[in-house]
Amino acid sequence: MSSTIAASSTPERASGLSARYARALYDLADERKQLDQIVSEMAALGALIGDSKDLQRLIASRGIDAAEGTRAMEAVLAAQGFSDLVRHFISVAIANRRLHDLPDLIAGFAAYVAQKRGIMTADVASAHPLTDTQRAQLAARLAEAGYGRVTIRESIDATLLGGLIVKIGSKLYDTSLKSRLQRLRHVMKGAA
Template sequence: MSANPLALKIATPYARALYDFSVEQNIMHQVTADFQNLEVFLTKTPELTEYLSNPVIGVKQKEDVLTKTLKSQLNSETFKFLMVLVKRDRINLLSSVIVSYLELVYKTASVKMIEVSTAFPFTTVQKLNLIKKLKELTNAREIRLVVTVDSSLIGGFLIKTNSKVIDFTIKNQLENLAKHLDGVLEI
């Protein structure tokens, strides 16, 4: 979910244009599904992202790689959009375009993207309970959790939304206790 602010600024007009086009053509659901799948795929294949971002590699080679790897997996309009990014030498912004596009879709659909860092993976019941509580707190119709496991948190979890950070981690509680004790013990 986190991305380079400058890249997001450049990527936003592309995302907005694709969003408007997908709404106009009544293909928003297909494009959104493509981008959700692409987001996962790019996360699992960092070498593809590096290849596409490499300025030494030519447009034709990038088009060929995308055609071989993604053309059969994507809606034709989504694939054409990727080719536009390649031709305009903006394919290196693909991850930022995906983030911007999905934010537009989620905002329209009242879906909140929330990042959660936890020391241990959530069980299904814990995840469902957290989603239920977050729906109540944010008044969203749907919550999309992006969960990362970070064992340095020791226990508990950290919730990040657009404007708030809620820290229920043991690491944070220990740091606060240490600060308190430092203040009390300095006489």
Template sequence: MAETSQHPRFDLANERVGTIYAKALYGAAEAAGSLDQVVSELASLVHDVLQHPKLANAVISPRISHDERLVILDKAFAGRMNPTLLTFLKVLSNHNRLYCIREIQRAFHQLVGEKRGRVDVKVISAEPLSEASLVAITARLRETLGKDVEVLSSVNPKLIGGLIIRVGDTVIDGSVANQLESIRRQTLDAAAQQAKDALERFTVA
């Protein structure tokens, strides 16, 4: 499956919080036997519902008190959202962590994938990839990794060209910008070595 997404600015602290709460949600959803439903509804909440600025502000804004937010959450989602997920949102509100909901969703999606033998791979390109390219990249990654793969693609024009592929903590940088930087470093290293060799010959002489 290929999904195109635009990721917000990376924040290491939020990512860590997201991972912690994602594990808690996974345990609660699995115990309640509602894992698939929670996966689907949390993704819809982040990618659909919270795309509306007014609703996102009402749910996430730190200027809204916990008690006020509980009323908003119940009014918006009670009876329409899985109870485990709604309770989880209220816990986040109580701990003032709803601002990390996007990081939590990403970490939760990845955790569920890992438990099911799927690997999430982030692919960053200079221009949007065609559907055919995404299919080809997904097939190649499945063959290489020997696992089911979900490709999450995003665009960064600063790459100039090529791709950056991230699998967990492993990053494969095949961008033109990285290649140019590599050439520059190699050139500088070669020049430095030549200067060192010349100095050594002069010293010996």
């Protein structure tokens, strides 16, 4: 059983443009026997972008020249020690006027890798951050339910009051206090 915590908002499946880029990078990395390294570097790049307002502004800027964008991203990636394959991938995306799509391309790659590896994503909303014990218990319960290889993506929703909402694939498990109170209110209206 594999259980990890994903910090980014990864789509369930890569599609369209991000799927084409993801498939190309995946196949090339696999062919070069660098797949695990590239998966790790792309996740690190996503985290780097998420943590850097300057990188976010660079990516969001649609008026930037492709050569200028390539130079700027190349400088950042080289300084951070990213491999030639990741740096070339980013250069190709920029040359194709896709710098602004970079976060989606990274998320699409993560989704494609998860799909290829048979890993599902469980979106878990809770009123308060989960403890390590709660995460482990949730992973164990998901494994019991037949979801052995799951990545848990957490979000906080204070309106839930307590409990969890877990969405995995097309299934939704709602044990939140908010929904229990709504069901109780509905029953009481029916009884009146």
